[in-house]
Amino acid sequence: MIPDWIVTLLHTGVSVMVGTRDESLMPECTRAWGIHVAADRGTITILLAETFAGKTLDNLRANGMLAVTCTRPTDHLTCQLKGRVRNIKPVMSAERELSRRWHRDFSAELGACGVSSTLSEGWIVEPTVAIDITVTEVFDQTPGPGAGSKVSP
Amino acid sequence: MKKASFLIEDLWPCFQGMVPAALSTCASDGTPNITFISQVYYVDATHVAISFQFFNKTHRNVRENPLACAVVLDPRTLHAYRFHLRYDHSEATGPLFESMSLQLQAVASYSGMTEVFRLQAADVYEVLGVERLEGFTRLPIPPPSERSSRLFIDPNVVSLRLIAERLNQAQMLDEALQGALQMLDDFFGFHHAMILLADERNAKLQTIASHGYSDNGVGSEVGIGEGLIGMVARAQRTLYLSAMDHSLRYARAVRGRAEALGQTEAIEREIPLPGLPDAASQIAVPLVTRGRLVGVLAVESKDPLAFLPRENTLLSIIGLHLATTIDLLSRDQDEIPTDRVGQAPPSPESRTMSTRRFSFFQKDDCIFVDGNYLIRNVPAKILWRLLTQYRDEGRVEFTNRELRMDAWLGLPEYKDNLETRLILLRRRLEQKCPDVRLVQRGRGRFALEADATIELCEKEC
Known part of the structure; x- marks a missing residue:
C-alpha cells in the first residue's frame, strides 16, 4: 500500500524517472510522461514514449523489474517505488488525458521554480505505451540524512 | 533510436547543477534503483563525478555492479541526454573533492546546513557513451557556445594552481625545493630537473636540489655567465636549447674520459653538475624576485623538442613562485627555543x-x-x-x-x-x-x- 502522502505527491505534477536494467545488468534510465496511482493503491501506471524509451521497454518486456522515482520541484519531496510490470498496453484516450493533465501540472511546478513555460511546453508529451506496475516497495527519498528509508510495505 | 556521439565538453550547460539529473543503477541481484542527483560534475573528456552525500543505495550498488545510467537536461532548452557510465573510483581528498565540497558548502551555508550537506566523496564514473533523447522536445538544439572554454580549465592551469598553492604553504626551504621538483615531474613529466641558488659574493650558482639523476650533484657549481645556466643567471631571461647539438655531450664525454684515465686530480674537488649523458634539450629559467637573482631552475630532456614556448611559459610562471618562496624561506628560518639541545648520543x-x-x-x-x-x-x-x-x-x-x-x-x-x-x-x-x-x-x-x-x-x- 502506498501511503497517503505519497499518493498525493504522485498526483501533483512530479518529475517521473524510470530505472530498468537488461540481462547484463546494464541500467537504463528514461523519463515518463505521467504517473497515476490506481484505487487499490498498490498499482501505478506510468506513460512512456517509444521514441526515446525503446531500451526501457525492451528491459520491461524481458524481465519486468523497475524502479520509479518522482520528485516535486517546488519542495523536493521525493519517493522511489520499486515493482514489477503487470501489463504493457497502448495508450488510449484516458491515458492521453492523464498525460495532458500531468504535463500542465508539471509545467506549473517548473514555472514556480523559474523555468520558462516555453521550455516545458516544448516537450513532445505524446506517450505511446502505458505500463501497469505492481508496487512492491516504497522509499522516502527526499534529500537529507533520512533519504532512502523504506516507508512501505 | 540512433545513438549519437557527443563531446561531453559540448554539454557543459548540463553540468551546472541547474536542473536535477537522474541516476539509475542495479544491485547484483538484478534489482534496479533510481535516484535524483543535484548535479553531474565534469571531470575530463571521458569522466564525470557524482557527489556522494545521501543516496547510499547507489553508492552500494555501483560497488557491486559498476554500471550506471544518468539522464541530464540542458537547462537552456530542456533537451535530455543519456549517459552510460561505469563507476571508476571514489575520491575523498584532492582537488576534485575539494572543489565539489566547497560548492556544496556554499549552497549549504545559505540554509544553515553545512553539516547535513557534507560531501562524503566524489564518485568518479567513466563515460561509456552519450546519446540525446530524440523526439523529446520541439525546441531546436542551441548552437555551440563559446562559454564552455571558460568553464573547463586547461589541465596545465590547474597544475600551476596546485604548484602555487603548495609553494605558498611550504614551511621549510628543503621541502619547497624537493616538492617543486617532484611536482614538475608529476604534473608536467619533467623527469630531470635541478635548482641552483645564486652565491652573489662568489659570482657562482650552486646546485641545492635535483630530481631524476643518479648522483644528486648537490654542491656542484656553475659560474655566472658560464654555459646555458650561467648565461641565464646573467641575463635573467629564460633560454632553451632544442635539439641540443653535441657540444654539451662532448664536454661531458671529456670529463668521463679524464675520469676513466685516472686524471682526476684536477676534478676531484669538484662535484659534477647533474646531467643526462644523452640529453637532447635543456631549458633554464632564472629565479628572480624584485629584480634580484635568487637562482636558476634547469630542466633537461631526452626529447629534442621537449621545450617549446608552452613549456617556457609554464616553467617561467613556476619560476616566479619558486623565486619568491626561496627568497622568503631562506631568510626566515629562525629557531624556536628548545630545551632539548645537548642530549647524549647512544653509546x-x-x-x-x-x-x-x-x-x-x-x-x-x-x-x-x-x-x-x-x-x-x-x-x-x-x-x-x-x-x-x-x-x-x-x-x-x-x-x-x-x-x-x-x-x-x-x-x-x-x-x-x-x-x-x-x-x-x-x-x-x-x-x-x-x-x-x-x-x-x-x-x-x-x-x-x-x-x-x-x-x-x-x-x-
Whole structure:
C-alpha cells in the first residue's frame, strides 16, 4: 500500500524517472510522461514514449523489474517505488488525458521554480505505451540524512 | 533510436547543477534503483563525478555492479541526454573533492546546513557513451557556445594552481625545493630537473636540489655567465636549447674520459653538475624576485623538442613562485627555543658499527670522508663544528642560532644563507655518507644522527 502522502505527491505534477536494467545488468534510465496511482493503491501506471524509451521497454518486456522515482520541484519531496510490470498496453484516450493533465501540472511546478513555460511546453508529451506496475516497495527519498528509508510495505 | 556521439565538453550547460539529473543503477541481484542527483560534475573528456552525500543505495550498488545510467537536461532548452557510465573510483581528498565540497558548502551555508550537506566523496564514473533523447522536445538544439572554454580549465592551469598553492604553504626551504621538483615531474613529466641558488659574493650558482639523476650533484657549481645556466643567471631571461647539438655531450664525454684515465686530480674537488649523458634539450629559467637573482631552475630532456614556448611559459610562471618562496624561506628560518639541545648520543660501543673517517683540510676548508671529497667552505666548517661537538661533548641536537653566533664559521651578518648551506650539507651527506645524517627537528633546529663510529682528523694541507 502506498501511503497517503505519497499518493498525493504522485498526483501533483512530479518529475517521473524510470530505472530498468537488461540481462547484463546494464541500467537504463528514461523519463515518463505521467504517473497515476490506481484505487487499490498498490498499482501505478506510468506513460512512456517509444521514441526515446525503446531500451526501457525492451528491459520491461524481458524481465519486468523497475524502479520509479518522482520528485516535486517546488519542495523536493521525493519517493522511489520499486515493482514489477503487470501489463504493457497502448495508450488510449484516458491515458492521453492523464498525460495532458500531468504535463500542465508539471509545467506549473517548473514555472514556480523559474523555468520558462516555453521550455516545458516544448516537450513532445505524446506517450505511446502505458505500463501497469505492481508496487512492491516504497522509499522516502527526499534529500537529507533520512533519504532512502523504506516507508512501505 | 540512433545513438549519437557527443563531446561531453559540448554539454557543459548540463553540468551546472541547474536542473536535477537522474541516476539509475542495479544491485547484483538484478534489482534496479533510481535516484535524483543535484548535479553531474565534469571531470575530463571521458569522466564525470557524482557527489556522494545521501543516496547510499547507489553508492552500494555501483560497488557491486559498476554500471550506471544518468539522464541530464540542458537547462537552456530542456533537451535530455543519456549517459552510460561505469563507476571508476571514489575520491575523498584532492582537488576534485575539494572543489565539489566547497560548492556544496556554499549552497549549504545559505540554509544553515553545512553539516547535513557534507560531501562524503566524489564518485568518479567513466563515460561509456552519450546519446540525446530524440523526439523529446520541439525546441531546436542551441548552437555551440563559446562559454564552455571558460568553464573547463586547461589541465596545465590547474597544475600551476596546485604548484602555487603548495609553494605558498611550504614551511621549510628543503621541502619547497624537493616538492617543486617532484611536482614538475608529476604534473608536467619533467623527469630531470635541478635548482641552483645564486652565491652573489662568489659570482657562482650552486646546485641545492635535483630530481631524476643518479648522483644528486648537490654542491656542484656553475659560474655566472658560464654555459646555458650561467648565461641565464646573467641575463635573467629564460633560454632553451632544442635539439641540443653535441657540444654539451662532448664536454661531458671529456670529463668521463679524464675520469676513466685516472686524471682526476684536477676534478676531484669538484662535484659534477647533474646531467643526462644523452640529453637532447635543456631549458633554464632564472629565479628572480624584485629584480634580484635568487637562482636558476634547469630542466633537461631526452626529447629534442621537449621545450617549446608552452613549456617556457609554464616553467617561467613556476619560476616566479619558486623565486619568491626561496627568497622568503631562506631568510626566515629562525629557531624556536628548545630545551632539548645537548642530549647524549647512544653509546657507539654498544652496537657493532662501521667507522667513518672524516678529514678536515684547514688550507681550503675542505672535508673528505674515507678519502673521498665531501664538501668545502662554510658548509664544511659547519659540519666540522657539529662533528667535533658530537665527539667531545656528546651533543646531537643543534640550532641555527648557535651556528649564526659561531664566529669561526665566518657567516656574514646579513643574508647568511645558513638554511641553504645546511640543505647542501644534508644532501651531500645523503649522497656520500648516508650513515651520518642531519635531520630537521622543526624550524631552526636539527639533529646529527650517526649509524657509524665517527673518527675525526685535522690536516693542515
